[in-house]
Structure formats: C-alpha cells, structure tokens
Amino acid sequence: MSSTKPVTKKLINSPESSVDDNLRGVVATFPQLQLHPKHRVVTVRNKSDTKRVAILGGGGSGHEPFAAGFVGGGMLDGAVAGGVFASPPTGHVLYAIAQLYKYNSGGVFVLIGNYTGDRLNFGKAIEKAKISGIKVEGLIVGEDVASSKNKTGGRAMIGEVLFYKMCGAMSQRGCDLTSIRNLAAEADKYMATLGVCLSACSLPGQPPLFEIARDEMELGAGVHGEAGIAKMKMGTAKETVALILDKIVEHLKLVSGDRVVAAINNLGGTSIFEMNIISAEIKDYLANKKINLERTYSGHLKSSLEMHGFQICLLHLNKKDGDYWLELLDAPSSSGSWPGSPLSVRSEEPHVDDDTLLQSDGRKAATGPSLTLKEQELLRGSLSAAAEELVKNEVLLNKLDSGCGDGDCGITLKKFGQAIQSYLKTSSVEYPSNVLWDLSEIAETDMGGTSGGIYSLGLSAASQAMAKAKSNDAAAWLSAWQSAMQAITTYGGAEPGDRTMLDTLHTAAETFKQNVSAELKALLKKTDEAAETGAKATAKMVAKAGRASYVASGYVHDEDAGARAVAVWMHAILNFIVNSI
Structure with missing residues (x-):
C-alpha cells in the first residue's frame, strides 16, 4: 500500500x-x-x-x-x-x-x-x-x-x-x-556522542521517515532516521544542551579539571543561527562544571539529509595522550569540507576509473572435491529449488521485515534467487568450492545492502572451507556450514539467540552435527525440521544485533525475516535432495 x-x-x-x-x-x-x-x-x-x-x-x-x-x-x-x-x-x-x-x-x-x-x-x-x-x-x-x-x-x-x-x-x-x-x-574509548532531532528527514522521492509532534523532540535519534531512546517535550537551547551533556559527562565519567574537545554536528536542517546558540550553551555548561573546553568544531559533519537537529560529541583529552590528540586536530588540512582550500583550484583532468586493479582476485579454479554427474544434478536441482522459493516468498519476507527494518528483505532475496537462476543456466557445478565462491560474488553484486554482505561473507567462508575438504561428504559440508556461521558472527556481530538468520542456521547445524552418522534421508529431514523450529523461535526473541536491535521491542512482532528466509531456502534444498535420492 x-x-x-x-x-x-x-x-x-x-x-x-x-x-x-x-x-x-x-x-x-x-x-x-x-x-x-x-x-x-x-x-x-x-x-x-x-x-x-x-x-x-x-x-x-x-x-x-x-x-x-x-x-x-x-x-x-x-x-x-x-x-x-x-x-x-x-x-x-x-x-x-x-x-x-x-x-x-x-x-x-x-x-x-x-x-x-x-x-x-x-x-x-x-x-x-x-x-x-x-x-x-x-x-x-x-x-x-x-x-x-x-x-x-x-x-x-x-x-x-x-x-x-x-x-x-x-x-x-x-x-x-x-x-x-x-x-x-x-581514542574511541574517550569519545561520546548524543543528540536530538526536532523533525524527520526523507529519502529522495519519499515522504518523511517518521513523525514528531510540533512540541516534541527525539533524544538519541540515529543519522539514518532510526528512532531514539525517548520522545521529550521541546525545551530551550540551554535545557536541551544540558540534557545531552549530562548524559555524555556521565558516560565519559568527566570531572572538574578534565579537558575536552567538542564537535557539534548539524543534522542537516538546523540554521547556523541555532548552531551558534548551541555552541555558546555548550561552552557555558562545561565552564560551570569546570571542564576545560579546548576546541569547538561546529557545522555539517555527518548530516542526515534535511533532519532538523544536532549532535554533540566530546573527546576527553586524557592525561596520557590528550596533548598529542589535540596537536593532531590542530594540524593543517586541505580537506574539501573547508571552503576556499587548495582543492578549489581548477583542473581539466578527466575523472576515470583504473579498470586494471580488480581484473583478478587471485583465486585458483577447481579447488576441493569434485562431484560426479549425479551429484552435480543434485546440487544444480537443489539450488534451483531454493532460488525458486526465494522468488515466491518475496511478499512474506517483506512483510516480516517491515516491522523492524525497511521492508525490503523479500525484494533483496528475490534478486538473489533470480541471479542464481541465471547463473545455473550456464555455469559448471562440478566443484562445490567454486560454486560457493560464485554464489558469494553474486550475493555481493546482485543483492546489495546488509543482507548481501552477510550472505556474501558466509558463502565465501564456506567456499574456503570446502576448498580444504578431502571428499564430498556430510562432514565437509558441516565444516563449510560452521565456517559460514563463524564469518557472519565475526563481521556481523550477531550470535545465536540474537534474533537473526543465525538462529535458523545454528539450530539446523546442531541437529545436522548430532545426526551426521544417520541415514541420509533421516539426517536431512531432521535438519529441515530443526530449521523450521529455529525460524519460529525468533518470534519470541529480543533483537540484540542488526537493524531490529535499534527498534523498541514493542515494534518487533512475528518471526525475524532473515531467519525465515533461511528456513525457506534450506527446506527447498533438503526437500529436493530427499525426493531425489
């Protein structure tokens, strides 16, 4: 709608x-x-x-x-x-x-x-x-x-x-x-930022991302329009600055005699008139606390399109490194963020890409175990089935994602499914390691966004694990599976129980591991059932990682879209194999 x-x-x-x-x-x-x-x-x-x-x-x-x-x-x-x-x-x-x-x-x-x-x-x-x-x-x-x-x-x-x-x-x-x-x-340990917004921003061609009443402001809003930690009645500049700095000073444990640098960020729609008043109030607040304000940097630093609001960042200049940090901040720069810099000098040189840089990623072909013709048919068919189900479930996954994300999980995974279908028409599937690598590249280029990054990382890690395998067996695939989950945890920051796709992957992997010596059909059926259980369990979990973790729990309903997506394609793959052997 x-x-x-x-x-x-x-x-x-x-x-x-x-x-x-x-x-x-x-x-x-x-x-x-x-x-x-x-x-x-x-x-x-x-x-x-x-x-x-x-x-x-x-x-x-x-x-x-x-x-x-x-x-x-x-x-x-x-x-x-x-x-x-x-x-x-x-x-x-x-x-x-x-x-x-x-x-x-x-x-x-x-x-x-x-x-x-x-x-x-x-x-x-x-x-x-x-x-x-x-x-x-x-x-x-x-x-x-x-x-x-x-x-x-x-x-x-x-x-x-x-x-x-x-x-x-x-x-x-x-x-x-x-x-x-x-x-x-x-230095990251000695910085803290907090701000308020008075009105929302909007993406090009879109309406405002959210609404704030005329007499309200949102404390702690993110630079992507994420909701803050509290809606509050509008106050004066002095009251608002004090509200923010009270929390920052407490967070950094600042005391009388400490030295700080302040950066004041215009979120996009705040007038310079207001920003100057805010700067003055920050100076007065810190002076009253007997905290020494060594430098103030004010302006558009990391805006949020036209959002009306501002953020304050304090860097505590500690006794050990503070003088050096300040010296670095005072060093000259010709950055284009400062008008009239040397970068403003006219140039007629063209803007071109160096296309020779990424012509080879150095990956060897045909690594790891190879598949027989029958095994290749199983792999090709199972991937085709998974791709088809991802395309079919676009609406469901978008709906699940709309409560805590931007409602595009189904769209993103549909792109992945369609790209896989195109890939399978012409590509060899003789070497599973190479197939996993190719799927990783497809996820990176065709999916995009966070989901593309997660799938790409997981599949590339699985590819490397499969390249080291000695044979095409359940143990090799389990190793690849576990490597994929570890890569997602390392860079994505999520673990099982955080209400993400890992909950489906982990639950199914544990069942696969426990039954790895069982008859193949029984192993695959139990794994499929475990994946379904893992996806359903996310409905009652509190999000601790990913975009949903920034949203109040009252807005999060039903299963996690990413977890359900894994259950969808995993069921398609396992069901195809069970019915083919």
Whole structure:
C-alpha cells in the first residue's frame, strides 16, 4: 500500500541519479579531487608513491559532507559512497583500497562505522585485499551513547570525522599503519556522542521517515532516521544542551579539571543561527562544571539529509595522550569540507576509473572435491529449488521485515534467487568450492545492502572451507556450514539467540552435527525440521544485533525475516535432495 504522506520536496534530478549527481558536485566544487564514478570513490590525485599510509573512510550517502567532503591533505586519502543511507558494496570498497594502495605503499587504514552493513561490506573488502597482498588494516569505531549498551557497541556518529582528522595528521607525519590504528582504537574509548532531532528527514522521492509532534523532540535519534531512546517535550537551547551533556559527562565519567574537545554536528536542517546558540550553551555548561573546553568544531559533519537537529560529541583529552590528540586536530588540512582550500583550484583532468586493479582476485579454479554427474544434478536441482522459493516468498519476507527494518528483505532475496537462476543456466557445478565462491560474488553484486554482505561473507567462508575438504561428504559440508556461521558472527556481530538468520542456521547445524552418522534421508529431514523450529523461535526473541536491535521491542512482532528466509531456502534444498535420492 502506498503512503498517503506527501513526498518531500528536494532539488534533485531524480532519486535514482541523486547519489552520483551528488558526487559529481563534490568534484565540481573541488576539482583537485578525483572521482572514480563507476565505483563511487573519491580520492586525492596522486601520480607517484607517497610512501605513506592512506586513510580511507566512507559509508552511505545522505550524510554530506561525510565522507567525500573530508578527502584532502591531512584527512582522508579516499572515501567510498554507498546509496542513500546504505553501505557501499564490497567491490567498491575493495576498489578504493586497491586504488589508495597503488599510490601509498605504507598501507591503507580503513575506518569502519559501527553499522552492520558497513562492518560486513568493509570487512569482506579488507579480507579480500589481504588475500591479494595489500597491506591493509581496519577498525570498527562507534561512540553513540544512545546505543552504547547494544551488543555490538554504540553506533558510529561524528566521532568518525575526528578520527579522519587525527589519523590523517599521523599519516602526514609518516606514522606507520600499526601506530595509526592503535591511536584510533584508544581514542574511541574517550569519545561520546548524543543528540536530538526536532523533525524527520526523507529519502529522495519519499515522504518523511517518521513523525514528531510540533512540541516534541527525539533524544538519541540515529543519522539514518532510526528512532531514539525517548520522545521529550521541546525545551530551550540551554535545557536541551544540558540534557545531552549530562548524559555524555556521565558516560565519559568527566570531572572538574578534565579537558575536552567538542564537535557539534548539524543534522542537516538546523540554521547556523541555532548552531551558534548551541555552541555558546555548550561552552557555558562545561565552564560551570569546570571542564576545560579546548576546541569547538561546529557545522555539517555527518548530516542526515534535511533532519532538523544536532549532535554533540566530546573527546576527553586524557592525561596520557590528550596533548598529542589535540596537536593532531590542530594540524593543517586541505580537506574539501573547508571552503576556499587548495582543492578549489581548477583542473581539466578527466575523472576515470583504473579498470586494471580488480581484473583478478587471485583465486585458483577447481579447488576441493569434485562431484560426479549425479551429484552435480543434485546440487544444480537443489539450488534451483531454493532460488525458486526465494522468488515466491518475496511478499512474506517483506512483510516480516517491515516491522523492524525497511521492508525490503523479500525484494533483496528475490534478486538473489533470480541471479542464481541465471547463473545455473550456464555455469559448471562440478566443484562445490567454486560454486560457493560464485554464489558469494553474486550475493555481493546482485543483492546489495546488509543482507548481501552477510550472505556474501558466509558463502565465501564456506567456499574456503570446502576448498580444504578431502571428499564430498556430510562432514565437509558441516565444516563449510560452521565456517559460514563463524564469518557472519565475526563481521556481523550477531550470535545465536540474537534474533537473526543465525538462529535458523545454528539450530539446523546442531541437529545436522548430532545426526551426521544417520541415514541420509533421516539426517536431512531432521535438519529441515530443526530449521523450521529455529525460524519460529525468533518470534519470541529480543533483537540484540542488526537493524531490529535499534527498534523498541514493542515494534518487533512475528518471526525475524532473515531467519525465515533461511528456513525457506534450506527446506527447498533438503526437500529436493530427499525426493531425489
């Protein structure tokens, strides 16, 4: 059913082209930057090896100037953009890493915002880059107070921008990859962000994401329009700043005599007039607490399209490292987020991609055990059955996802199913390891978003495990299965019991493991029943990971969409095999 709310007016060409048009605008404003259009990557222009460590950031679009606006000397060497409020795909992140490493032999340090999609897609890109011999390290960062008790930690807010500045300054000084990573990991412990919004934002071509009464504000709202921790009556600037800073000061355990840096983020629709008043109130509040405010940075840092609101981030300058951190923040930068920088100089050089970088991922063909012709028919048929069921269950999965996500789980998995159907028409299935790898790549390129990242990571890990197997037997498939779950846990942050797809996978895997010596048909039937049990159990679970964990439990009903999706395709696969042997 279509929404009755009017679409928000925006000066764009079309919702579909808005992300790419935005990036074209970044390099039109700052011509010294280089756009790699097919991969939505913006970098500094280099023609020779700097010998330095390159700093890479990025994430969803709609948060401008984050992250491309902070590309420039002394900050980011490159940024990769996803769709609006969506993580960039693994392939684009990998391209950015490879592009930066080409001109920065000191390595690449990747700052990853603490969101499931970013953890998965950036994480897989880092692992792929390491396999290909690139010197790269990543760090997941997040400092949001509102979500700090979440299983995977606080969401990444504007602290990322401070990391860009400090890590960029270290890179300019010639610091090595390990030193830069250690600094960011340490500083992350001393940052905290919290804010309020007075009105919602809207995606291009869409109505507002939520509603707030005229006399209310939402405390702790996320930069993607996620609900906050409380709706409150509007207060004055002084009252609102005190409300936020009380919680931040408590979270960081700040006391009289401590030194801090404040970053004030305009969420997009707040006037400079208001932002100046907020800055003054922050200064007065901290002075009354006898907390020394060393620097204030105010402006659009990580916006949320046109959301009316602001966030405050405090960095506690501790006694051990505080002076050094401040020195790094004071270091010069030519970042495009500051108007009139050297990046504004006109350039006629074209914007092109280097298509030679990703022509080979170095993976060997025909690895692991091979299948007989009969076994190939079983594999091909079971995958076809699974794909068909994913397509058929689009509506059901969308409905289950609408209560706690953005209602597109069915759409995403339908794309996966259709891509698998196309793949099976021409591809060989002789080597299971290669098939799993191909499916991983399909998930990455055709699904997109968080689900694509999860499936891609799991399938690639399963592929590597199967490549090491000596024979095509139940034990080999169990090992691949367990490797997939471990990879999803490592980068996705979820575990069994967190109300995710892992609940179906884990319940079924345990039953498979316990009955692995049983007759094949009995083994598969019991595994199928366990998958169904695992999916149904999520209806009564409290979400502790993924997007649903940011939503109040009262909004979460019925089974988890991802868990049900696993039960759907697993039933199709197991049922096909049972009926074919």
